[in-house]
Amino acid sequence: MKVLVIGGDGYCGWATALYLSNRGYEVGILDSLVRRHWDNELGVETLTPIALIQQRLQRWQDLTGKSIDLFIGDITNYEFLSKTLHQFQPNALVHFGEQRSAPFSMIDREHAVLTQVNNVVGTLNLLYAMREDFPDCHLVKLGTMGEYGTPNIDIEEGYITIEHNGRKDTLPYPKQPGSMYHLSKVHDSHNIHFACRIWGLRATDLNQGVVYGVLTEETGMDELLINRLDYDGVFGTALNRFCIQAAIGHPLTVYGKGGQTRGFLDIRDTVRCVELAIANPAQPGEFRVFNQFTEQFSVGDLALMVKNAGNAMGLKVEINHLDNPRVEKEEHYFNAKNTKLLDLGLQPHLLSDSLLDSLLNFAIKYQKRVDHKQIMPKVSWHRN
Ligand SMILES: O=c1ccn([C@@H]2O[C@H](COP(=O)(O)OP(=O)(O)O[C@H]3O[C@H](CS(=O)(=O)O)[C@@H](O)[C@H](O)[C@H]3O)[C@@H](O)[C@H]2O)c(=O)[nH]1
Structure with missing residues (x-):
């Protein structure tokens, strides 16, 4: 089975490409490498020193004997995308390239504008390329x-059954995203759903946490x-950031x-979830939605867990409640379903002390690379 991983040079994409290659899939990576460019523009570097994509792939081949094809280019360029698909002939497209x-x-x-054009146009191009020449390929x-x-109600997996004025239907679950980025994903979902309904394409939307x-x-x-492993205020995400902050003695940045x-x-579950989706494809015409997460936490709880794990290792960890740079609910109901991937056989790696220890130790190992100026959030959702 041939799988093209779009965005295969990124955090989730790189781990997924290697995992699938190791499991015997024929893997290609398509990536514009723009994420490395954005790091340069923002003046940030990931905690870990990452090698050039060509060196990464050469090392993978030397170690395992498995080769991964590389296509460097941008899927917002339809000609490049179409040429790549014809060359690689994928059975499945895994799209992290946003x-x-x-x-x-x-x-x-x-x-x-960059985010929405890049994400929405890239995905639209993919849908048209599939419609033209690869209608059976699974997205x-x-x-x-x-x-x-x-x-303030339970979150279902993609769809909700509603009774209204005596009639009943199962409809896309209402969307209320909290950033221009999250909105771009909503726009994508609508476009993909349309392509499945109208053109009979098959797709799985992995709503990842x-x-x-x-x-x-x-x-x-x-x-x-x-x-x-990103830790900066723009690309770093909650738990990873907290572990790196704890390792360097920076107070944990809980917003609000x-x-x-x-x-x-856990990223080890990301790669497995993608494989489960590929191995059990959606039907022609089906727009399938899986909620891809294993546990729910509040950011305050996560900060406490990191503080406790850090203290146990002898680190002094403080928690700071910063003025929230985002506009979001800070106390709310949250109960999301996530049974579809479990039904397909996902065995979650739940967050444990040993994972926190290993992440903290990892952060300590590379702490010299941390630029302390990049920790505090600088981007505000507020109007002024
Ligand atoms: O130092 C921090 C960083 C974040 N937060 C809070 O933690 C929550 C999550 O923020 P995040 O930066 O960890 O994640 P988010 O911006 O939601 O985006 C990340 O997680 C999303 C999944 S989800 O959050 O939408 O479920 C993915 O789609 C994105 O690609 C990925 O960057 C937010 O309430 C945020 O205010 C803090 O309190 N302190």
Whole structure:
């Protein structure tokens, strides 16, 4: 089975490409490498030193004998995309190739437009390329739990059955995203759903929660295969940031009250979830939605867990409640379903003391690379 991983040079994409290659899939990576460019523009570097994509792939081949084809280019360029698909002939497309940071999308108008054009046009191009020449190919698209927002009712997996004035229907679950980035994913979901309904394409939208961790079996094999681990205020995400902050003695940056609750998962489960989706494809015409997370936590609870784990290792860890740079509910109901991937056989790696220890130790190992100026959030959702 041939799988093209779009965005295969990024945090989730790199881990997934190696995992699938190790499991015997024929893997190609398509990536524009723009994420490395955005790091340069923002003046930030991931905690871990990441090798050039070509060196990474050479090392993978030397270690395992498995080769991964590389296509460098941008899927917003339809000609490049179409040429690549014809060359590679994929059976499944795994699409991580989007601008994925909420703060980045909220910097200013330019970054909002960049995010939405990049994400929506890239995915639209994919849908048209599939419609033209690869109508049977299965699209596995990374969506986000943030598409739903934080409604005061249970969150279902993509659809909700509603009774209204004596009639009943199962309809797309209402969306109330919290950033221009999260909105771009909602727009994608609508476009993909349309392509499935009208053209009979098949797709799975993986509404992923916040990913944490850095090691997978494959990326841990060699220093040159090491994954990125972002800690800065733009691309760093909650738990990873807290561990790195604890390791360098920076107070943990809880935004506001800290009751913000989200779905979380270990990166070792991200790669497995993608494989489960590929191995059990959607039917022609089906737009399938899986909620891809394993546990729910509030950011305040996560900060406490990191503080306790850090204290146990002899680190002094403080928790700071900062003025929230985002506009979001800080105390709210949150109960999201996540049974579909479990039904397909996902065995979650739940957040444990040993994972926190390993992440903290990882952060301590690379602490010299941390630029302390990049920790505090600088992007505000507020009007002024
Ligand atoms: O130092 C921090 C960082 C974040 N938060 C809070 O933690 C929550 C999550 O923020 P995040 O930065 O960890 O994650 P988010 O911006 O939601 O985006 C990340 O997680 C999303 C899944 S979800 O959150 O929408 O379920 C993915 O789609 C995105 O690509 C990924 O960057 C927010 O309430 C935020 O205010 C803090 O309190 N302190």
